[in-house]
Amino acid sequence: MVRGCGMSDTVNGPEANKASEFSKFVVEWYFDLIFGGCLATHCVFGCGLIGSYLGSILTANGQNVQFVARGIWAERLQAGFVVSDLAGRNLDFARYSIAVPNSGESNGYADVVWLTVKCTQLEQALIDVAPWIGPETEILCCQNGVGSDAAVRRAFAENCVRRVMVPFNVVFECPARLHKSTEGTLVLENLRGSDLTLKHRLAELQHPMLQVRAADDMTAVLWAKLQLNLGNSVNALSGLPVREMLQIRQYRWVIAAAMEELLEVCRAEGMQLPLVANIHGRFLPVLLRLPNFLFSRIARRMLDIDPSARTSMWWDLHNGRKTEVEYLHGAVIAEARRYSLPCPVNQALLEAVGEAEQQATHQSGYETWSAQELKDFVRQKQ
Ligand SMILES: NC(=O)C1=CN([C@@H]2O[C@H](COP(=O)(O)OP(=O)(O)OC[C@H]3O[C@@H](n4cnc5c(N)ncnc54)[C@H](OP(=O)(O)O)[C@@H]3O)[C@@H](O)[C@H]2O)C=CC1
Numbered sequence: 001m002v003r004g005c006g007m008s009d010t011v012n013g014p015e016a017n018k019a020s021e022f023s024k025f026v027v028e029w030y031f032d033l034i035f036g037g038c039l040a041t042h043c044v045f046g047c048g049l050i051g052s053y054l055g056s057i058l059t060a061n062g063q064n065v066q067f068v069a070r071g072i073w074a075e076r077l078q079a080g081f082v083v084s085d086l087a088g089r090n091l092d093f094a095r096y097s098i099a100v101p102n103s104g105e106s107n108g109y110a111d112v113v114w115l116t117v118k119c120t121q122l123e124q125a126l127i128d129v130a131p132w133i134g135p136e137t138e139i140l141c142c143q144n145g146v147g148s149d150a151a152v153r154r155a156f157a158e159n160c161v162r163r164v165m166v167p168f169n170v171v172f173e174c175p176a177r178l179h180k181s182t183e184g185t186l187v188l189e190n191l192r193g194s195d196l197t198l199k200h201r202l203a204e205l206q207h208p209m210l211q212v213r214a215a216d217d218m219t220a221v222l223w224a225k226l227q228l229n230l231g232n233s234v235n236a237l238s239g240l241p242v243r244e245m246l247q248i249r250q251y252r253w254v255i256a257a258a259m260e261e262l263l264e265v266c267r268a269e270g271m272q273l274p275l276v277a278n279i280h281g282r283f284l285p286v287l288l289r290l291p292n293f294l295f296s297r298i299a300r301r302m303l304d305i306d307p308s309a310r311t312s313m314w315w316d317l318h319n320g321r322k323t324e325v326e327y328l329h330g331a332v333i334a335e336a337r338r339y340s341l342p343c344p345v346n347q348a349l350l351e352a353v354g355e356a357e358q359q360a361t362h363q364s365g366y367e368t369w370s371a372q373e374l375k376d377f378v379r380q381k382q
């Protein structure tokens with residue numbers, strides 16, 4: 001194993017730059033020569049929807065993958081499933097062998113650990129994942145929202161930690177199908193300096209069923225994704241699949257209002273949001289507010305999603321779990337506070353999801369909101 005990422009260049013001036021470029025080339029060449037042919041060992045820690053999809057792709061690419069799973073996902077992985085995508089591609093039915101956390105089943109340190117637990121589960125996961133993390137292990141954080149990687153860096157201060165943005169939706173359909181129900185390019189953070197392992201990570205993932213790219217401006221990428229995730233709470237509160245929810249104008253109005261607050265925060269920060277979906281985030285509030293007949297024509301690509309797709313927050317409430325709402329709306333509110341910007345819509349959605357969480361954890365199910373109810377509730381707070 002090699003610690004290869006995040007080495008920094010410390011020389012200045014044209015000559016020094018040439019020398020630095022040359023030494024970078026030699027180091028990369030040497031690295032490829034010695035290690036390029038070796039298969040990295042990957043541990044996907046916390047296999048659920050995202051972890052199982054990424055782990056299946058890595059396996060299909062011939063990588064050496066250890067799936068760490070528990071509960072229903074341990075059963076699903078062992079029983080096996082087909083993996084499919086929106087374009088109708090399939091990976092053959094496969095069974096995966098799993099390791100259970102805290103069972104002493106680790107095969108030793110992994111070269112790469114994919115942390116695919118929810119933000120809310122990260123604290124415990126950072127303790128349980130320790131048997132897979134050695135001094136040279138690279139850790140990839142696949143959480144939605146912004147800032148959860150800070151806890152990973154604190155826990156594993158000496159390790160290389162890379163942020164990953166997951167743009168697509170994954171659903172599990174009974175009896176045995178793991179389905180990527182929307183499109184989107186997975187983004188891996190390009191770390192400062194000569195990031196020697198990045199190209200290997202990209203190559204290991206390259207597959208017709210997974211588009212992947214690297215980005216330098218990962219914070220902006222994550223904020224652009226966060227903008228899309230502001231729709232998660234509306235989706236969860238509506239109780240509807242995403243496609244159906246998007247066809248109702250009042251729900252779209254609420255999402256647009258929450259997004260405008262985020263865009264205002266990004267403007268205050270001077271942050272340029274990159275394109276992470278079919279349509280650039282800066283146009284979304286206007287598009288979402290269009291009347292239905294225009295929306296369904298002009299924003300047709302937004303509706304180009306599987307009718308079964310639901311957001312991760314819907315799944316959390318449906319399963320009576322704590323949601324990631326604090327890492328989504330909570331993150332926007334916290335940042336808005338720094339610039340003394342008002343954030344009533346995000347605050348209202350945070351409250352509404354908090355209530356639904358209480359209901360979902362203490363009784364079976366939660367009360368969903370009609371589009372008009374939700375819009376009225378949000379307007380009262382504005
Ligand atoms: N689902 C989606 O389509 C998308 C999700 N994301 C983001 O990706 C991240 C992962 O989401 P998702 O895959 O949906 O989540 P899931 O809940 O489907 O998967 C997480 C898995 O991790 C397991 N887990 C948690 N803690 C531990 C632990 N200490 N030891 C072992 N296993 C553990 C959970 O087990 P248990 O259930 O028993 O707690 C669960 O099976 C989230 O931040 C989410 O927002 C991003 C884009 C789309």
Ligand SMILES: CC(C)(CO)C(=O)C(=O)O
Nearest residue numbers: 167168169228310311312
């Ligand atoms: C892909 C998207 C935006 C919607 O499914 C998501 O990130 C989620 O469900 O959390």
